[in-house]
Amino acid sequence: xxxKVGIAKTNKYAVSDCGDSVETVERPRGGISIMLADxxxxxxxxxxxxxxxxxxxxxxxxxxxxxxxxARAVHxxxxxxxxxxxxxxxxxLSADYDAQILLFCRNSNCPVIVRGQFGIDVYEQxxxxxxxxxxxxxxxxxxxxxxxxxxxxxxxxxxxxxxKRGKVMDxxxxxxxxxxxxxxxxxxxxxxxLEYALELDDYRPGxxxxxxxxxxxxxxxDHKIExxxxxxxxxx
Amino acid sequence: xxxKVGIAKTNKYAVSDCGDSVETVERPRGGISIMLADxxxxxxxxxxxxxxxxxxxxxxxxxxxxxxxxARAVHxxxxxxxxxxxxxxxxxLSADYDAQILLFCRNSNCPVIVRGQFGIDVYEQxxxxxxxxxxxxxxxxxxxxxxxxxxxxxxxxxxxxxxKRGKVMDxxxxxxxxxxxxxxxxxxxxxxxLEYALELDDYRPGxxxxxxxxxxxxxxxDHKIExxxxxxxxxx
Numbered sequence: 001x002x003x004k005v006g007i008a009k010t011n012k013y014a015v016s017d018c019g020d021s022v023e024t025v026e027r028p029r030g031g032i033s034i035m036l037a038d039x040x041x042x043x044x045x046x047x048x049x050x051x052x053x054x055x056x057x058x059x060x061x062x063x064x065x066x067x068x069x070x071a072r073a074v075h076x077x078x079x080x081x082x083x084x085x086x087x088x089x090x091x092x093l094s095a096d097y098d099a100q101i102l103l104f105c106r107n108s109n110c111p112v113i114v115r116g117q118f119g120i121d122v123y124e125q126x127x128x129x130x131x132x133x134x135x136x137x138x139x140x141x142x143x144x145x146x147x148x149x150x151x152x153x154x155x156x157x158x159x160x161x162x163x164k165r166g167k168v169m170d171x172x173x174x175x176x177x178x179x180x181x182x183x184x185x186x187x188x189x190x191x192x193x194l195e196y197a198l199e200l201d202d203y204r205p206g207x208x209x210x211x212x213x214x215x216x217x218x219x220x221x222d223h224k225i226e227x228x229x230x231x232x233x234x235x236x
Numbered sequence: 237x238x239x240k241v242g243i244a245k246t247n248k249y250a251v252s253d254c255g256d257s258v259e260t261v262e263r264p265r266g267g268i269s270i271m272l273a274d275x276x277x278x279x280x281x282x283x284x285x286x287x288x289x290x291x292x293x294x295x296x297x298x299x300x301x302x303x304x305x306x307a308r309a310v311h312x313x314x315x316x317x318x319x320x321x322x323x324x325x326x327x328x329l330s331a332d333y334d335a336q337i338l339l340f341c342r343n344s345n346c347p348v349i350v351r352g353q354f355g356i357d358v359y360e361q362x363x364x365x366x367x368x369x370x371x372x373x374x375x376x377x378x379x380x381x382x383x384x385x386x387x388x389x390x391x392x393x394x395x396x397x398x399x400k401r402g403k404v405m406d407x408x409x410x411x412x413x414x415x416x417x418x419x420x421x422x423x424x425x426x427x428x429x430l431e432y433a434l435e436l437d438d439y440r441p442g443x444x445x446x447x448x449x450x451x452x453x454x455x456x457x458d459h460k461i462e463x464x465x466x467x468x469x470x471x472x
Contacts, residue, residue, distance in 0.1 A: 001470030001471065002467060002468065002469055002470050003466070003467075003468040003470070004465075004466070004467055004468075005464065005465065005466035005467075005468065006464070006465055007462075007463065007464035007465075008461060008462070008463050009461065009462040009463075009464075010459060010460060010461045010462070011460055018462075021262070022464070023261070024464070024466055025259070025291075026257070026287065026468075028283075028284070028287060030471055031468075031471075032466065032468045047264075048264065051262065051264060051298055052298075055261075055294070055295055055298040055299075058291070058294070059291055059295055062287055062291040063291075095468075097470075097471040100471075186465070187463070187465040190463075191461075191463065194461065198459065203459060219469075219470055223246060223434065223439060224246060224247055224469035224470075224472065225244060225245065225246045225427075225430065225467075225469065226243075226244070226245040226246070226254075226466075226467065226468055226469055227243065227244050227245075227423070227426075227427065227465075227466070227467040228241070228242070228243035228245075228258070228260070228464070228465070228466050228467075229240075229241065229242055229243075229422070229423040229463075229464070229465045229466075230239070230240070230241035230260055230268070230462075230463070230464050230465075231238060231239075231240055231241075231461075231462065231463040231464075232238065232239040232240075232241065232262075232267075232268045232331070232462055233238060233455075233460035233461065233462055234237030234238050234239070234333075234455055234460075235237065235266055235267075235333040235336075236460065
């Protein structure tokens with residue numbers, strides 16, 4: 001078995017800082033997690049908020065905390081630091097080798113789309129963002145960790161793509177992309193969905209956009225080699 | 237301009253935990269850093285040590301601390317936590333957009349190889365690892381942030397590849413690989429060097445092996461899109 005992660009991310013048009021932050025982290029008892037946060041607003045302040053959120057989450061996961069506790073602790077941290085005045089979304093996708101599950105944890109208005117053995121499920125129950133309410137509960141779901149599964153999520157900028165131009169993002173189009181590809185295409189799926197959202201916004205994104213994809217494949221090689229590739233845009 | 241990061245990593249043969257840890261993190265004032273730590277020993281304990289080191293370093297960089305201060309603070313942290321009894325290497329490669337430099341910070345017996353405009357430089361002055369000496373200074377070097385530059389470093393398992401089999405890693409071979417490729421091939425360079433080291437060890441690595449590469453390219457696209465791909469090995 002192998003986990004393939006694909007992430008594609010871009011800034012709001014004409015804004016130099018991206019208010020979405022994303023990070024991957026290895027789990028101490030085996031596996032990998034992706035964290036995506038969309039900080040309130042856009043630009044520098046939003047970037048600082050979302051960066052604080054994903055870095056705190058990554059640190060806690062690396063220390064062995066379970067995902068639900070991580071979401072709660074990061075909420076409490078943001079609530080304390082910003083006095084309950086700044087919100088952020090937080091989505092965590094985890095391949096947990098210890099529990100042999102795929103786990104996803106939402107505090108976001110955007111869905112987690114799961115392609116499993118028996119088709120596609122969209123998890124989008126309403127849930128509050130973190131940072132602003134005294135009480136907060138993340139929505140946790142899990143599915144079996146088995147080859148063939150794909151998890152997809154994204155930030156608000158993707159969800160709302162085209163809206164300012166009288167167009168609507170067609171969820172079915174995204175689901176078709178996921179259905180048509182295999183878990184090994186995680187990178188391709190992420191870039192394809194981002195491209196679709198950019199197109200809807202005439203390549204002038206109305207908000208920061210991030211797509212995260214996690215796919216579970218059959219093992220491809222004899223040697224257990226971890227590979228990471230990053231392409232990081234230059235200074236603006 | 238774009239930064240391309242390539243990382244390739246594998247475990248010591250027949251050991252399920254990798255004692256090397258590596259992480260990338262976005263810099264709050266622009267740019268990206270890669271941190272590589274090789275924890276003392278191998279297996280679970282080494283993994284915990286190196287994971288603690290890179291996660292602390294990532295957290296501090298995300299909070300805006302400068303690289304030299306990060307290395308010192310992480311040393312102090314490891315020294316305090318493990319009572320000066322556990323060592324780790326730490327190498328940080330940074331593309332710092334704010335200062336417009338490439339910065340590299342070594343507390344490792346392995347070199348940083350730099351391909352610049354005027355050829356290859358190998359930085360390998362002796363320096364102590366972190367965690368075990370009361371006094372500790374990282375070796376910091378910098379070069380101009382310009383397209384064409386490639387930074388390469390690796391962990392001890394690569395440096396010592398073949399040694400138990402009476403073979404010697406040929407540094408010139410690695411330098412030729414770097415000379416022959418462009419900064420856009422960061423991923424390829426990392427995988428190629430790891431492959432070379434694995435070959436020297438007859439594909440039964442005598443130690444954990446990690447290669448990290450950072451390349452600076454001309455901007456390739458109009459849209460500032462960040463892309464991350466991870467291929468993460470399954471449970472053993």
